[in-house]
Amino acid sequence: MKRIIVIDDQWAMDSPLLRYALKASKSADTEIIGIMPVAASEMTQLNKTRLDSAAEQLARDGVRFSSYVVGTEPEEFIGKMKGLMPASLVLVGDIVFDGLIRNGIILKKELSAPVTTARALDSTPERAKKGINMGVFMAYTIGSLIMYGVLFPKIVTLNEKLFMSMTVTGAVTTLVVVVVHAWVWGNTVHILPKLFRLEK
Amino acid sequence: MVDPHVVESAGIMTQIFDAHPWYMLGLVVLGFIGGTISGFIGSGGAFLMTPGMMNLGIPGVIAVSSNIAHKFGKAMMGSKKHSEMGNVDKKLGFFLLITAAAGISLAVFVNKYFFDKMGKDGSDLYVSTFFVVVLSIIGSFMMKDALRSKREPGTGPSDKLLKISMKFQLKPMIHFKTAKVNISLAALLVVGLATGYMAGTIGVGGFIGVPAMIYLFGVPTAIAAGTELFLAVFTGGWGTFNYALHGYVDLRLVLLLYVGSLPGIYFGAVGTKVVKELYIRMVTAVLILLCVVSRLFAMPINCKNLHLFDMSNDTIAMLEMGSKIFLFGSGLVATFLILFWTFRAKARERNPIEVSYSASVE
Numbered sequence: 260m261k262r263i264i265v266i267d268d269q270w271a272m273d274s275p276l277l278r279y280a281l282k283a284s285k286s287a288d289t290e291i292i293g294i295m296p297v298a299a300s301e302m303t304q305l306n307k308t309r310l311d312s313a314a315e316q317l318a319r320d321g322v323r324f325s326s327y328v329v330g331t332e333p334e335e336f337i338g339k340m341k342g343l344m345p346a347s348l349v350l351v352g353d354i355v356f357d358g359l360i361r362n363g364i365i366l367k368k369e370l371s372a373p374v375t376t377a378r379a380l381d382s383t384p385e386r387a388k389k390g391i392n393m394g395v396f397m398a399y400t401i402g403s404l405i406m407y408g409v410l411f412p413k414i415v416t417l418n419e420k421l422f423m424s425m426t427v428t429g430a431v432t433t434l435v436v437v438v439v440h441a442w443v444w445g446n447t448v449h450i451l452p453k454l455f456r457l458e459k
Numbered sequence: 460m461v462d463p464h465v466v467e468s469a470g471i472m473t474q475i476f477d478a479h480p481w482y483m484l485g486l487v488v489l490g491f492i493g494g495t496i497s498g499f500i501g502s503g504g505a506f507l508m509t510p511g512m513m514n515l516g517i518p519g520v521i522a523v524s525s526n527i528a529h530k531f532g533k534a535m536m537g538s539k540k541h542s543e544m545g546n547v548d549k550k551l552g553f554f555l556l557i558t559a560a561a562g563i564s565l566a567v568f569v570n571k572y573f574f575d576k577m578g579k580d581g582s583d584l585y586v587s588t589f590f591v592v593v594l595s596i597i598g599s600f601m602m603k604d605a606l607r608s609k610r611e612p613g614t615g616p617s618d619k620l621l622k623i624s625m626k627f628q629l630k631p632m633i634h635f636k637t638a639k640v641n642i643s644l645a646a647l648l649v650v651g652l653a654t655g656y657m658a659g660t661i662g663v664g665g666f667i668g669v670p671a672m673i674y675l676f677g678v679p680t681a682i683a684a685g686t687e688l689f690l691a692v693f694t695g696g697w698g699t700f701n702y703a704l705h706g707y708v709d710l711r712l713v714l715l716l717y718v719g720s721l722p723g724i725y726f727g728a729v730g731t732k733v734v735k736e737l738y739i740r741m742v743t744a745v746l747i748l749l750c751v752v753s754r755l756f757a758m759p760i761n762c763k764n765l766h767l768f769d770m771s772n773d774t775i776a777m778l779e780m781g782s783k784i785f786l787f788g789s790g791l792v793a794t795f796l797i798l799f800w801t802f803r804a805k806a807r808e809r810n811p812i813e814v815s816y817s818a819s820v821e
Contacts, residue, residue, distance in 0.1 A: 316639075406714070414711045423706040430703035433528065434696060436710060440717060441532025448722045457729045457805055 267352030293326035491719030498727020524702030531695030546685030548637035562655020598747035733804035749789035756782035
Protein backbone atom coordinates (compact mmCIF):
# COMPACT_ATOMS: atom_id res chain seq x y z
CA MET A 260 0.00 0.00 0.00
CA LYS A 261 1.20 3.51 -0.91
CA ARG A 262 1.25 6.21 1.74
CA ILE A 263 1.15 9.92 0.90
CA ILE A 264 1.72 12.41 3.68
CA VAL A 265 0.31 15.92 3.21
CA ILE A 266 1.65 18.67 5.51
CA ASP A 267 -0.45 21.81 5.35
CA ASP A 268 -1.82 24.46 7.71
CA GLN A 269 -4.73 25.49 5.45
CA TRP A 270 -6.50 22.26 4.52
CA ALA A 271 -8.65 23.87 1.85
CA MET A 272 -10.28 21.08 -0.16
CA ASP A 273 -9.60 22.86 -3.45
CA SER A 274 -5.87 23.46 -2.82
CA PRO A 275 -3.51 22.22 -5.58
CA LEU A 276 -1.69 20.19 -2.93
CA LEU A 277 -4.73 18.14 -1.96
CA ARG A 278 -5.91 17.85 -5.56
CA TYR A 279 -2.53 16.36 -6.43
CA ALA A 280 -2.68 13.96 -3.47
CA LEU A 281 -6.20 12.84 -4.43
CA LYS A 282 -5.15 12.29 -8.03
CA ALA A 283 -2.19 10.20 -6.90
CA SER A 284 -4.33 8.22 -4.44
CA LYS A 285 -6.78 7.15 -7.16
CA SER A 286 -4.10 5.47 -9.25
CA ALA A 287 -3.30 2.79 -6.65
CA ASP A 288 -4.23 1.43 -3.22
CA THR A 289 -3.17 4.47 -1.27
CA GLU A 290 -3.81 6.13 2.07
CA ILE A 291 -3.41 9.84 2.69
CA ILE A 292 -2.12 11.05 6.04
CA GLY A 293 -2.87 14.69 6.83
CA ILE A 294 -0.54 16.67 9.10
CA MET A 295 -1.43 20.11 10.39
CA PRO A 296 1.65 21.73 11.96
CA VAL A 297 0.59 24.21 14.64
CA ALA A 298 2.71 26.15 17.16
CA ALA A 299 1.91 25.04 20.72
CA SER A 300 0.53 28.48 21.56
CA GLU A 301 -1.96 28.26 18.69
CA MET A 302 -3.32 24.77 19.36
CA THR A 303 -7.08 25.10 19.26
CA GLN A 304 -10.11 22.95 18.69
CA LEU A 305 -10.41 24.78 15.37
CA ASN A 306 -7.37 23.02 13.89
CA LYS A 307 -8.81 19.64 14.75
CA THR A 308 -12.23 20.64 13.41
CA ARG A 309 -10.81 21.64 10.05
CA LEU A 310 -8.92 18.39 9.67
CA ASP A 311 -12.07 16.48 10.68
CA SER A 312 -14.12 18.29 8.07
CA ALA A 313 -11.50 17.43 5.40
CA ALA A 314 -11.59 13.82 6.62
CA GLU A 315 -15.41 13.69 6.27
CA GLN A 316 -15.26 14.96 2.72
CA LEU A 317 -12.47 12.58 1.75
CA ALA A 318 -14.33 9.66 3.32
CA ARG A 319 -17.37 10.52 1.16
CA ASP A 320 -15.06 10.27 -1.87
CA GLY A 321 -13.87 6.87 -0.68
CA VAL A 322 -10.34 7.97 0.24
CA ARG A 323 -8.51 6.32 3.17
CA PHE A 324 -7.48 9.24 5.36
CA SER A 325 -6.11 9.80 8.85
CA SER A 326 -4.86 13.04 10.34
CA TYR A 327 -2.80 14.59 13.14
CA VAL A 328 -2.27 18.07 14.58
CA VAL A 329 1.46 18.26 15.34
CA GLY A 330 3.52 20.90 17.13
CA THR A 331 6.10 22.84 15.07
CA GLU A 332 8.99 22.41 17.51
CA PRO A 333 11.67 20.55 15.44
CA GLU A 334 12.04 17.58 17.82
CA GLU A 335 8.32 16.95 18.17
CA PHE A 336 7.64 17.49 14.48
CA ILE A 337 10.46 15.33 13.14
CA GLY A 338 9.72 12.65 15.79
CA LYS A 339 6.11 12.40 14.67
CA MET A 340 7.06 12.39 11.00
CA LYS A 341 9.61 9.61 11.48
CA GLY A 342 6.91 7.58 13.22
CA LEU A 343 4.83 7.75 10.05
CA MET A 344 7.57 6.56 7.72
CA PRO A 345 7.98 4.93 5.25
CA ALA A 346 5.99 7.14 2.87
CA SER A 347 5.92 7.10 -0.92
CA LEU A 348 5.65 10.88 -1.06
CA VAL A 349 5.58 13.86 1.30
CA LEU A 350 3.73 16.92 0.04
CA VAL A 351 4.41 20.20 1.85
CA GLY A 352 2.08 23.23 1.71
CA ASP A 353 3.02 26.89 1.76
CA ILE A 354 4.64 26.81 5.20
CA VAL A 355 7.97 28.22 6.37
CA PHE A 356 9.49 25.93 9.00
CA ASP A 357 11.52 28.46 11.00
CA GLY A 358 12.54 25.84 13.56
CA LEU A 359 13.84 23.43 10.92
CA ILE A 360 15.72 26.19 9.11
CA ARG A 361 17.39 27.39 12.34
CA ASN A 362 18.51 23.85 13.17
CA GLY A 363 19.66 23.13 9.62
CA ILE A 364 17.21 20.24 9.30
CA ILE A 365 16.30 19.20 5.77
CA LEU A 366 13.09 17.16 5.59
CA LYS A 367 14.07 15.19 2.52
CA LYS A 368 17.28 13.90 4.17
CA GLU A 369 15.78 13.48 7.62
CA LEU A 370 12.84 11.38 6.41
CA SER A 371 14.61 9.58 3.55
CA ALA A 372 11.50 10.09 1.43
CA PRO A 373 10.71 12.07 -1.71
CA VAL A 374 9.49 15.54 -0.68
CA THR A 375 7.86 18.12 -2.89
CA THR A 376 6.21 21.47 -2.23
CA ALA A 377 2.98 23.21 -3.20
CA ARG A 378 5.02 25.83 -5.01
CA ALA A 379 6.88 23.21 -7.03
CA LEU A 380 3.54 21.62 -8.03
CA ASP A 381 2.08 25.01 -8.82
CA SER A 382 4.96 25.96 -11.09
CA THR A 383 5.01 22.66 -12.99
CA PRO A 384 2.41 23.70 -15.59
CA GLU A 385 4.29 26.97 -16.08
CA ARG A 386 7.45 25.10 -16.88
CA ALA A 387 5.53 23.00 -19.36
CA LYS A 388 4.19 26.07 -21.12
CA LYS A 389 5.55 26.71 -24.55
CA GLY A 390 7.52 29.86 -25.31
CA ILE A 391 5.99 32.74 -27.19
CA ASN A 392 5.15 31.90 -30.78
CA MET A 393 6.26 35.12 -32.46
CA GLY A 394 4.33 34.40 -35.68
CA VAL A 395 1.03 33.99 -33.84
CA PHE A 396 1.82 36.97 -31.61
CA MET A 397 2.47 39.17 -34.66
CA ALA A 398 -0.80 38.03 -36.25
CA TYR A 399 -2.75 39.01 -33.12
CA THR A 400 -0.87 42.32 -32.92
CA ILE A 401 -1.80 43.15 -36.52
CA GLY A 402 -5.41 42.19 -35.72
CA SER A 403 -5.39 44.54 -32.73
CA LEU A 404 -3.94 47.37 -34.82
CA ILE A 405 -6.79 46.89 -37.31
CA MET A 406 -9.39 46.92 -34.50
CA TYR A 407 -8.07 50.08 -32.89
CA GLY A 408 -6.60 51.80 -35.97
CA VAL A 409 -9.35 51.14 -38.52
CA LEU A 410 -12.56 50.09 -36.72
CA PHE A 411 -12.41 52.34 -33.65
CA PRO A 412 -12.28 55.71 -35.49
CA LYS A 413 -15.35 54.66 -37.50
CA ILE A 414 -17.46 53.47 -34.55
CA VAL A 415 -19.41 56.74 -34.19
CA THR A 416 -20.76 56.28 -37.72
CA LEU A 417 -21.16 52.52 -37.38
CA ASN A 418 -23.02 52.94 -34.06
CA GLU A 419 -25.68 55.05 -35.74
CA LYS A 420 -25.94 52.93 -38.88
CA LEU A 421 -25.51 49.44 -37.45
CA PHE A 422 -24.51 48.67 -33.86
CA MET A 423 -27.06 50.95 -32.12
CA SER A 424 -29.70 50.68 -34.86
CA MET A 425 -31.98 48.52 -32.66
CA THR A 426 -32.15 45.75 -35.25
CA VAL A 427 -31.38 42.04 -34.91
CA THR A 428 -28.54 42.50 -37.43
CA GLY A 429 -27.11 45.32 -35.32
CA ALA A 430 -27.33 43.28 -32.10
CA VAL A 431 -25.76 40.17 -33.67
CA THR A 432 -22.97 42.26 -35.27
CA THR A 433 -22.28 43.87 -31.88
CA LEU A 434 -21.93 40.42 -30.31
CA VAL A 435 -19.57 39.27 -33.07
CA VAL A 436 -17.37 42.37 -32.77
CA VAL A 437 -17.10 41.89 -28.98
CA VAL A 438 -16.13 38.22 -29.34
CA VAL A 439 -13.56 38.85 -32.10
CA HIS A 440 -12.08 41.86 -30.34
CA ALA A 441 -11.79 40.14 -26.94
CA TRP A 442 -10.09 37.17 -28.59
CA VAL A 443 -7.64 39.20 -30.69
CA TRP A 444 -6.75 41.82 -28.05
CA GLY A 445 -6.71 39.23 -25.24
CA ASN A 446 -4.18 37.10 -27.10
CA THR A 447 -2.10 40.17 -27.97
CA VAL A 448 -1.68 41.39 -24.39
CA HIS A 449 -1.28 37.85 -23.03
CA ILE A 450 2.47 38.43 -23.38
CA LEU A 451 2.60 41.29 -20.82
CA PRO A 452 3.11 39.26 -17.58
CA LYS A 453 5.97 37.44 -19.33
CA LEU A 454 7.54 40.75 -20.36
CA PHE A 455 7.39 41.90 -16.72
CA ARG A 456 8.94 38.56 -15.60
CA LEU A 457 5.83 37.64 -13.62
CA GLU A 458 5.46 34.41 -15.61
CA LYS A 459 7.99 32.13 -17.22
CA MET B 460 -36.26 54.72 -36.71
CA VAL B 461 -33.76 55.65 -34.02
CA ASP B 462 -34.87 55.93 -30.40
CA PRO B 463 -34.44 59.60 -29.32
CA HIS B 464 -32.84 58.50 -26.05
CA VAL B 465 -30.15 56.66 -27.99
CA VAL B 466 -29.41 59.75 -30.07
CA GLU B 467 -29.25 61.74 -26.86
CA SER B 468 -26.96 59.29 -25.14
CA ALA B 469 -24.79 58.89 -28.23
CA GLY B 470 -24.60 62.68 -28.32
CA ILE B 471 -23.42 62.79 -24.73
CA MET B 472 -20.66 60.32 -25.48
CA THR B 473 -19.57 62.11 -28.66
CA GLN B 474 -19.34 65.40 -26.82
CA ILE B 475 -17.29 63.85 -24.05
CA PHE B 476 -14.80 62.27 -26.43
CA ASP B 477 -14.60 65.18 -28.86
CA ALA B 478 -14.15 67.85 -26.22
CA HIS B 479 -12.23 65.88 -23.60
CA PRO B 480 -9.87 63.15 -24.83
CA TRP B 481 -8.88 62.72 -21.18
CA TYR B 482 -12.18 60.92 -20.68
CA MET B 483 -10.94 58.26 -23.11
CA LEU B 484 -7.84 57.84 -20.99
CA GLY B 485 -10.14 57.79 -17.95
CA LEU B 486 -12.03 54.83 -19.43
CA VAL B 487 -8.79 53.00 -20.23
CA VAL B 488 -7.56 53.53 -16.65
CA LEU B 489 -10.96 52.46 -15.33
CA GLY B 490 -10.71 49.32 -17.46
CA PHE B 491 -7.25 48.57 -16.09
CA ILE B 492 -8.39 49.03 -12.48
CA GLY B 493 -11.49 46.89 -13.06
CA GLY B 494 -9.51 44.24 -14.94
CA THR B 495 -6.76 43.98 -12.30
CA ILE B 496 -9.31 43.68 -9.50
CA SER B 497 -11.39 41.24 -11.53
CA GLY B 498 -8.38 39.02 -12.25
CA PHE B 499 -7.34 39.19 -8.60
CA ILE B 500 -10.64 38.42 -6.88
CA GLY B 501 -11.89 36.02 -9.57
CA SER B 502 -15.13 37.82 -10.35
CA GLY B 503 -16.54 41.31 -10.33
CA GLY B 504 -14.72 44.42 -11.46
CA ALA B 505 -18.05 45.62 -12.80
CA PHE B 506 -18.98 46.83 -9.32
CA LEU B 507 -16.33 49.48 -9.91
CA MET B 508 -16.57 49.95 -13.67
CA THR B 509 -20.32 50.53 -13.91
CA PRO B 510 -20.41 53.38 -11.35
CA GLY B 511 -17.07 54.58 -12.73
CA MET B 512 -18.61 55.08 -16.17
CA MET B 513 -21.60 56.78 -14.58
CA ASN B 514 -19.20 59.14 -12.78
CA LEU B 515 -17.74 60.00 -16.20
CA GLY B 516 -21.22 61.13 -17.30
CA ILE B 517 -22.41 58.00 -19.10
CA PRO B 518 -26.11 57.18 -18.48
CA GLY B 519 -26.69 54.22 -16.16
CA VAL B 520 -28.38 52.00 -18.72
CA ILE B 521 -25.59 52.51 -21.30
CA ALA B 522 -22.91 52.01 -18.64
CA VAL B 523 -24.56 48.74 -17.56
CA SER B 524 -25.15 47.43 -21.08
CA SER B 525 -21.68 48.34 -22.36
CA ASN B 526 -20.18 46.76 -19.28
CA ILE B 527 -22.16 43.55 -19.85
CA ALA B 528 -20.86 43.43 -23.42
CA HIS B 529 -17.35 43.98 -22.09
CA LYS B 530 -17.86 41.25 -19.48
CA PHE B 531 -19.11 38.82 -22.13
CA GLY B 532 -15.80 38.80 -24.01
CA LYS B 533 -13.82 38.83 -20.78
CA ALA B 534 -15.76 35.83 -19.42
CA MET B 535 -15.19 33.96 -22.67
CA MET B 536 -11.42 34.25 -22.26
CA GLY B 537 -11.53 33.52 -18.50
CA SER B 538 -13.84 30.52 -18.87
CA LYS B 539 -11.56 28.98 -21.48
CA LYS B 540 -8.64 29.22 -19.04
CA HIS B 541 -10.64 27.81 -16.09
CA SER B 542 -12.02 25.01 -18.26
CA GLU B 543 -8.49 23.91 -19.13
CA MET B 544 -7.75 23.78 -15.37
CA GLY B 545 -10.81 21.57 -14.66
CA ASN B 546 -12.55 24.31 -12.64
CA VAL B 547 -15.85 24.36 -14.57
CA ASP B 548 -18.91 22.27 -13.64
CA LYS B 549 -20.78 22.65 -16.94
CA LYS B 550 -23.86 20.78 -15.69
CA LEU B 551 -24.19 23.19 -12.76
CA GLY B 552 -23.67 26.12 -15.13
CA PHE B 553 -26.45 24.96 -17.46
CA PHE B 554 -28.92 24.45 -14.58
CA LEU B 555 -28.25 27.98 -13.30
CA LEU B 556 -28.59 29.27 -16.84
CA ILE B 557 -32.20 28.09 -17.12
CA THR B 558 -33.53 30.92 -14.96
CA ALA B 559 -30.58 33.31 -15.32
CA ALA B 560 -31.70 34.07 -18.88
CA ALA B 561 -35.17 34.95 -17.61
CA GLY B 562 -33.61 37.11 -14.86
CA ILE B 563 -31.61 39.06 -17.44
CA SER B 564 -34.59 39.68 -19.71
CA LEU B 565 -36.56 40.93 -16.72
CA ALA B 566 -33.69 43.24 -15.70
CA VAL B 567 -33.41 44.67 -19.22
CA PHE B 568 -37.15 45.34 -19.23
CA VAL B 569 -37.06 47.13 -15.85
CA ASN B 570 -33.92 49.11 -16.71
CA LYS B 571 -35.42 50.23 -20.03
CA TYR B 572 -38.64 51.20 -18.25
CA PHE B 573 -36.80 53.58 -15.89
CA PHE B 574 -34.71 55.05 -18.73
CA ASP B 575 -37.75 55.62 -20.94
CA LYS B 576 -39.97 57.04 -18.19
CA MET B 577 -37.48 59.06 -16.14
CA GLY B 578 -34.47 59.59 -18.43
CA LYS B 579 -30.78 59.41 -17.46
CA ASP B 580 -31.29 60.47 -13.82
CA GLY B 581 -34.11 58.00 -13.26
CA SER B 582 -32.01 55.21 -14.74
CA ASP B 583 -28.98 56.26 -12.68
CA LEU B 584 -31.03 56.44 -9.47
CA TYR B 585 -32.56 52.99 -10.02
CA VAL B 586 -29.19 51.38 -10.83
CA SER B 587 -27.51 53.16 -7.88
CA THR B 588 -30.25 52.19 -5.40
CA PHE B 589 -30.09 48.54 -6.46
CA PHE B 590 -26.29 48.71 -6.33
CA VAL B 591 -26.20 50.20 -2.82
CA VAL B 592 -28.76 47.83 -1.30
CA VAL B 593 -27.41 44.58 -2.74
CA LEU B 594 -23.70 45.33 -2.48
CA SER B 595 -24.00 46.69 1.09
CA ILE B 596 -25.35 43.32 2.18
CA ILE B 597 -22.78 41.32 0.22
CA GLY B 598 -19.85 43.60 1.15
CA SER B 599 -20.74 43.49 4.87
CA PHE B 600 -21.08 39.72 4.81
CA MET B 601 -17.73 39.29 3.05
CA MET B 602 -16.03 41.74 5.43
CA LYS B 603 -17.39 39.89 8.47
CA ASP B 604 -16.20 36.59 7.01
CA ALA B 605 -12.74 37.99 6.21
CA LEU B 606 -12.38 39.44 9.73
CA ARG B 607 -13.37 36.07 11.18
CA SER B 608 -10.60 34.44 9.11
CA LYS B 609 -8.17 37.06 10.40
CA ARG B 610 -9.10 36.28 14.03
CA GLU B 611 -8.94 32.53 13.42
CA PRO B 612 -6.04 32.08 10.96
CA GLY B 613 -6.44 29.44 8.30
CA THR B 614 -10.24 29.24 8.36
CA GLY B 615 -12.02 29.04 5.03
CA PRO B 616 -15.39 30.51 4.04
CA SER B 617 -18.15 30.28 6.68
CA ASP B 618 -20.28 27.12 6.48
CA LYS B 619 -23.22 28.50 8.53
CA LEU B 620 -25.40 29.15 5.47
CA LEU B 621 -24.48 25.75 4.02
CA LYS B 622 -25.66 24.03 7.21
CA ILE B 623 -28.95 25.97 7.15
CA SER B 624 -29.53 25.26 3.45
CA MET B 625 -28.87 21.54 4.03
CA LYS B 626 -31.86 21.45 6.41
CA PHE B 627 -34.20 22.58 3.62
CA GLN B 628 -33.27 20.19 0.84
CA LEU B 629 -36.33 20.30 -1.40
CA LYS B 630 -36.58 17.40 -3.83
CA PRO B 631 -35.58 16.68 -6.55
CA MET B 632 -31.90 16.83 -5.63
CA ILE B 633 -29.34 16.85 -8.43
CA HIS B 634 -25.78 15.54 -8.16
CA PHE B 635 -22.94 17.54 -9.71
CA LYS B 636 -19.90 15.39 -10.35
CA THR B 637 -17.20 18.03 -10.84
CA ALA B 638 -18.29 20.14 -7.85
CA LYS B 639 -19.05 16.96 -5.84
CA VAL B 640 -22.27 18.37 -4.34
CA ASN B 641 -26.01 17.58 -4.28
CA ILE B 642 -28.22 20.63 -4.84
CA SER B 643 -31.99 21.09 -4.77
CA LEU B 644 -33.45 22.01 -8.17
CA ALA B 645 -35.62 24.71 -6.54
CA ALA B 646 -32.55 26.36 -4.96
CA LEU B 647 -30.73 26.25 -8.30
CA LEU B 648 -33.58 28.00 -10.09
CA VAL B 649 -33.86 30.76 -7.45
CA VAL B 650 -30.10 31.42 -7.43
CA GLY B 651 -30.06 31.40 -11.26
CA LEU B 652 -32.86 33.97 -11.40
CA ALA B 653 -31.17 36.23 -8.82
CA THR B 654 -27.81 35.95 -10.62
CA GLY B 655 -29.40 36.81 -13.95
CA TYR B 656 -31.37 39.73 -12.58
CA MET B 657 -28.31 41.17 -10.87
CA ALA B 658 -26.11 40.63 -13.92
CA GLY B 659 -28.73 42.39 -16.04
CA THR B 660 -29.24 45.27 -13.62
CA ILE B 661 -25.75 46.24 -12.48
CA GLY B 662 -23.57 43.83 -14.45
CA VAL B 663 -22.22 41.98 -11.40
CA GLY B 664 -24.08 38.67 -11.29
CA GLY B 665 -20.96 36.95 -10.01
CA PHE B 666 -21.44 38.61 -6.64
CA ILE B 667 -24.61 36.60 -6.14
CA GLY B 668 -23.64 33.48 -8.08
CA VAL B 669 -20.19 32.81 -6.59
CA PRO B 670 -21.08 33.38 -2.88
CA ALA B 671 -24.29 31.37 -3.35
CA MET B 672 -22.35 28.45 -4.82
CA ILE B 673 -19.75 28.60 -2.01
CA TYR B 674 -21.90 29.42 1.02
CA LEU B 675 -25.24 27.80 0.09
CA PHE B 676 -24.24 24.85 -2.09
CA GLY B 677 -20.76 24.09 -0.64
CA VAL B 678 -19.04 24.22 -4.06
CA PRO B 679 -15.20 24.61 -3.80
CA THR B 680 -14.08 28.21 -4.38
CA ALA B 681 -12.08 27.55 -7.57
CA ILE B 682 -14.95 25.58 -9.17
CA ALA B 683 -17.47 28.27 -8.13
CA ALA B 684 -15.35 30.96 -9.82
CA GLY B 685 -14.81 28.85 -12.96
CA THR B 686 -18.49 27.86 -13.23
CA GLU B 687 -19.59 31.48 -12.72
CA LEU B 688 -17.34 32.56 -15.61
CA PHE B 689 -18.80 29.78 -17.76
CA LEU B 690 -22.29 31.02 -16.85
CA ALA B 691 -21.22 34.62 -17.53
CA VAL B 692 -20.41 33.71 -21.14
CA PHE B 693 -24.09 32.90 -21.72
CA THR B 694 -25.63 35.54 -19.45
CA GLY B 695 -23.23 38.12 -20.89
CA GLY B 696 -24.04 37.09 -24.46
CA TRP B 697 -27.79 37.09 -23.80
CA GLY B 698 -27.61 40.41 -21.90
CA THR B 699 -25.53 42.01 -24.65
CA PHE B 700 -27.95 40.83 -27.32
CA ASN B 701 -30.97 42.13 -25.38
CA TYR B 702 -29.46 45.54 -24.64
CA ALA B 703 -28.01 45.84 -28.16
CA LEU B 704 -31.48 45.16 -29.52
CA HIS B 705 -32.60 48.32 -27.71
CA GLY B 706 -29.56 50.25 -29.02
CA TYR B 707 -27.84 50.65 -25.62
CA VAL B 708 -24.46 48.99 -26.27
CA ASP B 709 -21.85 51.57 -27.22
CA LEU B 710 -18.89 49.68 -28.69
CA ARG B 711 -16.63 52.70 -28.22
CA LEU B 712 -16.95 52.23 -24.48
CA VAL B 713 -16.43 48.49 -24.75
CA LEU B 714 -13.28 48.79 -26.87
CA LEU B 715 -11.81 51.49 -24.61
CA LEU B 716 -12.46 49.39 -21.49
CA TYR B 717 -10.77 46.41 -23.13
CA VAL B 718 -7.56 48.42 -23.71
CA GLY B 719 -6.91 48.38 -19.96
CA SER B 720 -9.01 45.52 -18.65
CA LEU B 721 -7.49 42.51 -20.41
CA PRO B 722 -3.87 43.36 -19.43
CA GLY B 723 -5.22 44.07 -15.93
CA ILE B 724 -6.85 40.65 -15.73
CA TYR B 725 -3.58 38.91 -16.54
CA PHE B 726 -1.68 40.88 -13.86
CA GLY B 727 -4.45 40.27 -11.32
CA ALA B 728 -4.52 36.55 -12.09
CA VAL B 729 -0.77 36.27 -11.43
CA GLY B 730 -1.45 37.99 -8.09
CA THR B 731 -3.83 35.23 -6.98
CA LYS B 732 -0.98 32.73 -7.14
CA VAL B 733 1.27 34.66 -4.79
CA VAL B 734 -0.96 36.71 -2.46
CA LYS B 735 -2.67 35.19 0.61
CA GLU B 736 -6.38 34.37 0.22
CA LEU B 737 -7.21 36.46 3.30
CA TYR B 738 -5.80 39.56 1.59
CA ILE B 739 -7.87 38.78 -1.51
CA ARG B 740 -11.08 38.56 0.51
CA MET B 741 -10.26 41.70 2.54
CA VAL B 742 -9.53 43.74 -0.60
CA THR B 743 -12.79 42.58 -2.18
CA ALA B 744 -14.92 43.47 0.85
CA VAL B 745 -13.32 46.89 1.42
CA LEU B 746 -13.58 47.79 -2.26
CA ILE B 747 -17.25 46.83 -2.51
CA LEU B 748 -18.11 48.91 0.56
CA LEU B 749 -16.14 51.93 -0.72
CA CYS B 750 -17.94 51.68 -4.08
CA VAL B 751 -21.22 51.70 -2.15
CA VAL B 752 -20.15 54.89 -0.35
CA SER B 753 -19.25 56.44 -3.71
CA ARG B 754 -22.75 55.69 -5.06
CA LEU B 755 -24.32 57.10 -1.88
CA PHE B 756 -22.57 60.41 -2.64
CA ALA B 757 -23.93 60.42 -6.22
CA MET B 758 -27.56 59.52 -5.50
CA PRO B 759 -28.70 62.90 -4.08
CA ILE B 760 -27.61 64.55 -7.35
CA ASN B 761 -30.01 62.29 -9.32
CA CYS B 762 -32.75 63.06 -6.78
CA LYS B 763 -32.17 66.79 -7.27
CA ASN B 764 -32.29 66.47 -11.07
CA LEU B 765 -35.55 64.55 -10.71
CA HIS B 766 -36.88 67.49 -8.60
CA LEU B 767 -37.31 65.26 -5.55
CA PHE B 768 -35.50 67.92 -3.48
CA ASP B 769 -33.28 70.94 -4.02
CA MET B 770 -29.58 71.53 -3.40
CA SER B 771 -27.06 74.30 -4.02
CA ASN B 772 -24.56 74.00 -6.87
CA ASP B 773 -21.72 73.97 -4.34
CA THR B 774 -23.24 70.96 -2.58
CA ILE B 775 -23.65 69.15 -5.92
CA ALA B 776 -20.03 69.85 -6.87
CA MET B 777 -18.89 68.60 -3.46
CA LEU B 778 -20.94 65.39 -3.74
CA GLU B 779 -19.69 64.75 -7.28
CA MET B 780 -16.11 65.20 -6.12
CA GLY B 781 -16.67 62.93 -3.10
CA SER B 782 -18.18 60.22 -5.27
CA LYS B 783 -15.27 60.30 -7.72
CA ILE B 784 -12.63 60.36 -4.96
CA PHE B 785 -14.12 57.34 -3.19
CA LEU B 786 -14.55 55.34 -6.39
CA PHE B 787 -11.36 56.09 -8.29
CA GLY B 788 -9.30 56.50 -5.09
CA SER B 789 -10.27 53.11 -3.72
CA GLY B 790 -9.83 51.47 -7.14
CA LEU B 791 -6.40 53.01 -7.67
CA VAL B 792 -5.20 52.12 -4.16
CA ALA B 793 -6.45 48.52 -4.54
CA THR B 794 -4.79 48.18 -7.96
CA PHE B 795 -1.54 49.60 -6.60
CA LEU B 796 -1.63 47.17 -3.65
CA ILE B 797 -2.33 44.17 -5.89
CA LEU B 798 0.52 45.06 -8.26
CA PHE B 799 2.84 45.85 -5.33
CA TRP B 800 2.12 42.54 -3.56
CA THR B 801 2.49 40.63 -6.84
CA PHE B 802 5.80 42.19 -7.89
CA ARG B 803 7.15 41.96 -4.32
CA ALA B 804 6.22 38.27 -4.03
CA LYS B 805 7.80 37.51 -7.39
CA ALA B 806 10.96 39.38 -6.36
CA ARG B 807 11.06 37.39 -3.10
CA GLU B 808 10.96 34.15 -5.04
CA ARG B 809 14.45 34.99 -6.17
CA ASN B 810 15.85 35.98 -2.75
CA PRO B 811 17.42 33.97 0.12
CA ILE B 812 14.18 33.66 2.18
CA GLU B 813 12.66 31.59 -0.58
CA VAL B 814 15.81 29.53 -0.88
CA SER B 815 15.67 28.75 2.86
CA TYR B 816 12.03 27.63 2.52
CA SER B 817 12.98 25.21 -0.22
CA ALA B 818 16.07 24.15 1.70
CA SER B 819 14.05 23.20 4.78
CA VAL B 820 11.93 20.72 2.86
CA GLU B 821 14.10 19.60 0.00
